[in-house]
Amino acid sequence: MRFRADLFNFSPMRPFQILLLAYLLLAAGCVQYHYSPNFVQTPYGVKKGSGQVNASVGGSPVALNGDFHASYSPIKHGTVMLNYFRTRSSFEDTNFFTGPTYTHTSKGYLLEAAAGGYMPIAFGTGAMYVGWGQGKMRNDYGIERIADLRLQRFFVQPTFTFKNDWFRLGMGLRLVRLNFPSGSIDYRIEPADIEIIQRLERESPFWFPEFGGNIGVHFKPFTISASLVIVGTKPAFLYGFDGSNIGLGISYELE
Amino acid sequence: MKKFTTLCSLFALFLLLGACKSDFNYYYYSKEETELLSQFLKLPEFPDDYTVTLPSHLRNAGLFARGVERDKAVLGRVIFYDKKLSKDGTVSCASCHKQELAFSDNKAFSDGVYDRSTARNSIALGSVANFSAYYGTDLNGSNAIRFFWDNRAETAADQSRGSMTNAQEMDMSMHEIASTVESQSYYGPLFKKAFGSTVVTEDLVLEAVSNFVNAMGSFQSKFDAEANLSQGNFTGNFGNVIYNNNFNGFTAAENRGKQLYNNNCSSCHSGNMGRPVLQLANNGLEANPIDLGVGGISGANSEKGAFKVPTLRNIALTAPYMHDGRFNNLIEVIDFYNTGIQNHPFLHADLRVGGVPMQMNFSADDKNDLIAFLNTLTDDHLLADKKFSDPFKQ
Numbered sequence A: 001m002r003f004r005a006d007l008f009n010f011s012p013m014r015p016f017q018i019l020l021l022a023y024l025l026l027a028a029g030c031v032q033y034h035y036s037p038n039f040v041q042t043p044y045g046v047k048k049g050s051g052q053v054n055a056s057v058g059g060s061p062v063a064l065n066g067d068f069h070a071s072y073s074p075i076k077h078g079t080v081m082l083n084y085f086r087t088r089s090s091f092e093d094t095n096f097f098t099g100p101t102y103t104h105t106s107k108g109y110l111l112e113a114a115a116g117g118y119m120p121i122a123f124g125t126g127a128m129y130v131g132w133g134q135g136k137m138r139n140d141y142g143i144e145r146i147a148d149l150r151l152q153r154f155f156v157q158p159t160f161t162f163k164n165d166w167f168r169l170g171m172g173l174r175l176v177r178l179n180f181p182s183g184s185i186d187y188r189i190e191p192a193d194i195e196i197i198q199r200l201e202r203e204s205p206f207w208f209p210e211f212g213g214n215i216g217v218h219f220k221p222f223t224i225s226a227s228l229v230i231v232g233t234k235p236a237f238l239y240g241f242d243g244s245n246i247g248l249g250i251s252y253e254l255e
Numbered sequence B: 001m002k003k004f005t006t007l008c009s010l011f012a013l014f015l016l017l018g019a020c021k022s023d024f025n026y027y028y029y030s031k032e033e034t035e036l037l038s039q040f041l042k043l044p045e046f047p048d049d050y051t052v053t054l055p056s057h058l059r060n061a062g063l064f065a066r067g068v069e070r071d072k073a074v075l076g077r078v079i080f081y082d083k084k085l086s087k088d089g090t091v092s093c094a095s096c097h098k099q100e101l102a103f104s105d106n107k108a109f110s111d112g113v114y115d116r117s118t119a120r121n122s123i124a125l126g127s128v129a130n131f132s133a134y135y136g137t138d139l140n141g142s143n144a145i146r147f148f149w150d151n152r153a154e155t156a157a158d159q160s161r162g163s164m165t166n167a168q169e170m171d172m173s174m175h176e177i178a179s180t181v182e183s184q185s186y187y188g189p190l191f192k193k194a195f196g197s198t199v200v201t202e203d204l205v206l207e208a209v210s211n212f213v214n215a216m217g218s219f220q221s222k223f224d225a226e227a228n229l230s231q232g233n234f235t236g237n238f239g240n241v242i243y244n245n246n247f248n249g250f251t252a253a254e255n256r257g258k259q260l261y262n263n264n265c266s267s268c269h270s271g272n273m274g275r276p277v278l279q280l281a282n283n284g285l286e287a288n289p290i291d292l293g294v295g296g297i298s299g300a301n302s303e304k305g306a307f308k309v310p311t312l313r314n315i316a317l318t319a320p321y322m323h324d325g326r327f328n329n330l331i332e333v334i335d336f337y338n339t340g341i342q343n344h345p346f347l348h349a350d351l352r353v354g355g356v357p358m359q360m361n362f363s364a365d366d367k368n369d370l371i372a373f374l375n376t377l378t379d380d381h382l383l384a385d386k387k388f389s390d391p392f393k394q
Helices: A002-009 A015-026 A191-203 B002-017 B031-040 B056-060 B070-080 B156-165 B174-183 B187-195 B202-215 B222-230 B252-264 B294-298 B330-340 B364-375 B380-384
Strands: A051-059 A064-075 A078-095 A099-121 A124-140 A146-163 A167-179 A182-186 A206-219 A222-231 A244-254 B023-027
Touching: A051 A222, A064 A244, A078 A124, A099 A146, A146 A191, A167 A222, A182 A191, A191 B023, A206 A244, B031 B187, B056 B222, B070 B187, B070 B202, B156 B174, B156 B202, B174 B187, B174 B202, B187 B202, B252 B364, B330 B364
Parallel strands: A182 B023
Antiparallel strands: A051 A064, A051 A244, A064 A078, A078 A099, A099 A124, A124 A146, A146 A167, A146 A182, A167 A206, A206 A222, A222 A244
């Protein structure tokens, strides 16, 4: 115990935390994944009629992702949003002696809608969204061994945004309930991978938090922004959840 | 704000109503594949698990089974039982290796194609703890136990090629084997599962059979159960110590038989019934053997008349005995070791005392005890294990 405590207090560099972050980012390495987080969208509109569309590309050490988002405030203090997310990855299963054997791929999408209310808080805007969506992940484990899982996600998402003429900052906590309602799985998939899928089947639905944010520069009416989301949850090797998504995007804002 | 609350409640309702239980559908064969296969074969919906886990007493003695690829073993099983793979369509591997006889044959010489006879007695595949644990130079290096009475095949694939192309057994060329496999529709899905494609090659056929053979093993006998228990809390290799102690679950006769076996037979056949101690030996069946065994292949004088030392698992089921099936029952075998050992110049030293063949001087009771012990080596589990049974319809 003392050793652990020492590690925490060791220096301002906090190696443990750096390791933890590295772990979160790398945890999904060379594991096929059945869930990958989209960005936590933080609409910047503060009045009726404002809205934005955004397109981003992002990724994690394993996946390449695309995020598309549109939001609009039909009423004062109320916003609706629509998010579409695509993810994919592939890697070669390399046998130490014989070289690459199979190409593994994961790909999937998620389409979701949310509605929420916002109001000024401190120097920015606070909002709360509730959303629901569904999607599908297809994992090919090589030689056409495929696992198709459908997924449904419900979320509650408090956010905080700050903006001025040239700057955007948004942060959000997404509390997720992730459910895998059905799946179709080739039994030839390696037992270790089947085990992950069976664990999903057994333990679904999952409740977990995700933390996300974005920071951007605004050139009216465009914003160029960088986004990050981290899944605070189950280790990838047990559940096949990709742990993160980092990327760049462009938004068009409607005043 | 009111709208917002309504929305929230709606979502909450959705959540409650939305089914929670996941319903995953696992499949191995597609619908079309199932239809095709079920015309010819009765295979389980999901493939059997061919993983081999040896009992702890054998693992502690340093034996461990190598991986078997399930999908290849499933294909290998069908090949093993397929009579179409012989010249006249009457013989499969299983004709001479019958599951109910621990994969041996009850004839001294087995019937091959066109009523030809094999030159030697079929070897009980169930006489080994597990092939992949110590057979095959591919898996176990140059010290590995080789296949056949004369150790002429280095790997399970060599051995299968030998059996398929042997004129007394299946009498096919490997090319004919591959094209026959290719022409049978039910092999399509099985090949696809095993190798990711339906292209049949000789090597892939052999690889599949090897996986099936390497999955075979016999290690769930009464002897194994008792050996596991008698280890107590010991782990690690205790040599023969645990086998020399009396087993609690054995009858007095079985324990006496075990002691006789350990004193007179285990130096060759092994005390733990795992890997035989010697790869080959001359046990003095003949002073002037005609079948030269290992020496017939290697040409070495000292190996003329020497044969593979078999392990004795399931021995009660695998009569007749020896490479030529000369003994019809275990009494005859024991009588031979008791008084019948011949003075071959290269008779193994363990069977020789003061320059002459040993007389073991077993009493009638000793013989019965020895047989009682040999009976504890029968593994009923292997004999009934469906995953090694004939998958063909009728």
